[in-house]
Amino acid sequence: MTLTANETSTTGDASQPLTAQEQQWVDQFMDETTLFLGPDPAIMRSHQITSRSAYEEECISKGVDPIKVDRIRKRLAGALDEGYEMCEAMGAAPGAKWGDLTTAIYTAEGDVTYLSCHGVIAFSAILHHPIRYIMKYWKDEPTVGINPGDGFIHNDARYGNVHNTDQSMIMPIFREGKIIAWVAATIHEGENGACEPGGMPSGSETPFDDGLRMSPFKIVEKGDLRRDLLTFLQHSVRDPKLQLADLKVKIGAVQRIQERVDSIIDEVGVETFVAALRVTVEDVEQEVKRRISELPDGTVSFNQFMDSTLKENILIKFACKVTVKGDKMTVDLRGTGPEILNRAINSPLCSVKSMMMQAILAFWWPDLPRCTSAMSPIDIISDEHTWADAGYDAPMGQSLQASFRGFSALQTAFAKMQFSNPEKFSNVLAPWFNQINTFLWGGLTQHGDQVGNLCADLNGMGGGAKAFRDGEDAVSPLFCAMADTAEQEVMEEEVPFMQLVSKRIVRDNQGFGKNSGGMGYEMIVAAEGTPMWGFMTVTSGSKFSSVTGMFGGYGCSTTPLAMVKGINIYDVIRKDSSKFDLSMERIMNEQPYEGGKYTTSHMGLQFDVAKDGEMYMIAQGSGGGYGDVLERDPEAVAKDLELGRISPKVATSIYGVVWDPETFVVDQEATARLRHDSRQARIARGKPYKEFLEGYVKTEPPKDLLYYGSWGDDTEELTATHFTNNGPERVKATIDKLPLIMLPDRREVKISALEDRIRELELKHGEVVHRKS
């Protein structure tokens, strides 16, 4: 167990204390002979703000005028938004174009003081890590140092990032030889040289499959971009143009923000400026403590179960207990499943925390300045080497699988935590959809460029139902309220595939409830005219719903990946344009294209070579529903029915509504009768809780289910299946005693099963086959 709030690095063995002299020798030896400066646990485990520096103390002691601080904050917000818009307008990465980025200003010690109003708020809980690393290791390092005009780049989440597709440009602000602040721009660049194009490989099996592993290093020296290092980076990724273009964009944006900061300092003076940065951070921390103290004391628990490693279906738990006591909040993640050492779903704790911050600053208290300190008063208890607190050696290519669960844990729990509190800063809300259901792609374009990136449809997540209205359809991703789903037609000029269906709502793909969750749409893509192209999908939730409902509402459907191979849809359409009436439901159920191979699978598709005109189909998910379905306004049900958003079966069997099929007029009396009967049927079939537990609860997971995590909430032991020479073996132990968890190659598993079947059939039919091994 690690209590990260008070984490400090430890040295020495308590049983054999060193003398002061011995300790000095050890420290000197370690300083002079360090082999490798990996991620520093003292930096990486802490999400608290630093204490005031002597200079900050001096600046604040000269008096702080709140009005002036507010003016400085607003000027900074304007400067950061200007930098943000520069990145969005000029950025080459698809992520930049739709707003998956941020700009930020930090105190000298690296605490985020303010983030751009648009963009990804999660960065406010993460980018202090690389700055603290730079300050601790490179500031006084003779071969590095920090000078005016320098810029540091970094992407590796092990050193503090949301995930490895994001690249930062971090530059100091100097006054009189002293660092007084930092400015940074971070963009979701996508391509990073990982084992699959697009930067988020679902297929990574070692950390070295995850692509670029940039610890923070200096790539801009006194204003000049270092060509040697730039070349190394370009050489390491599939899209060298993108690497260069966005480095320049970020440098330009940061320098513009620095110009604005210069003019603020010219106006108010350095000391007032430094005081304003620090006071903002401290004020937010105090206000968060006050808001926590307004919440009712108690504990809210929420378990999530993810159904995929992105290579095979398993169930892995994300456990979370949130306890409020006075002005203290504790988030306890113990019980969460172990890291899986050859799968991409693991996340470092810092990335999980960053998505918790996304919940806090976007869904709890969106009015607060986006500061590191918004999470300072919250203790987070987590076991290292779980999949949400993975170690250095775990692959993390698709770490969003764990970190987005961190978001859902806090976003979902908060509806219960804040419900009875009169002082609310956000609406009571059901869970937001939490999977990036989109296509990643890569290969050679129609222009001969090698590329790798993704479609903006990940931004079309369905919103959770509100307590007083339905959730919005395909409204925004959980990580970026203002993100755009982009113009697919613009993308089609650059990439050799079309979205044949781009934004069609999938009927019944709804989180049912008194208020329904926002719905998701389907996407059908097919490539043509390229010698090499492929698609990937990187999400879970095909067997177990990704989000639940709230207060009696239901969660989302599961979402499949469907494919039609062996045909060219473009040829079909060219011959007969009337065949351009596509939907996943119609294509897969009617199988209209002769010779096509129609398949479904879970949503973990490793890079799959797409021949001309082969179709790949997925759908965005919906937000969770709110409240009892039998309380939904019957007129709203009839309207959904008329619009084709739900089927007659759902209207009757889920919502209990009776209507005239020709006019869609609700029969109020028959509906009331049906709903009354439905309630009585519930009372008849429901069992008293204790009796239910006796029949339902089992002492362990179903035998054939690969399950990882605590089974129930009253145990410190985790259940896991590991694979021995004798095959799978289920074990139950605390995290420190579990064996290393690695899963077998799924193709070998499949081949082995097929071989067994062949032998079974040979035996059945008496065929004797002599095989040599």
Next chain:
Amino acid sequence: MRIPMTEYLIIDLDTERWNCKVCDQDLGDARGNYKEGTLVYDRDPTEIHQSILDPEKYEFTFAPDPTFCRILEFYCPGCGTQLETEYVPPGHPPTVDMLWDIDSLRETWIKRGTKPEVAINYGPGEEAVADFTPALGSYNTHNHSPHSFS
């Protein structure tokens, strides 16, 4: 005094009991797990999230796999309102999702000095009006709580 803790659950600070907001059914000790006072049903998730792709042809159809996922439905025994749902693997114990410090809750509301049915809302915005008066108004007005407030 009665405090709405969720859309359908109320804590009565005088009796220290959980109650259903819709029918006032007693659901157990407010210091404990309200689920103990409910009726529970193990729902096959394919009945709720029904297949959109043909389940005869395909393994993945938009419907959850019932060998991976069950939906526990918690009903009020008095009126049949679905108070809560929980998505769990088959046989996994239900989560104790809320435990509140009743003494602290009482102290907070006495200090607030406001009526919960008036004070509690669904958050910012003109639409976010939560009207708990039908469920709480007469009780909180006519019952004389030992911890009265103005």
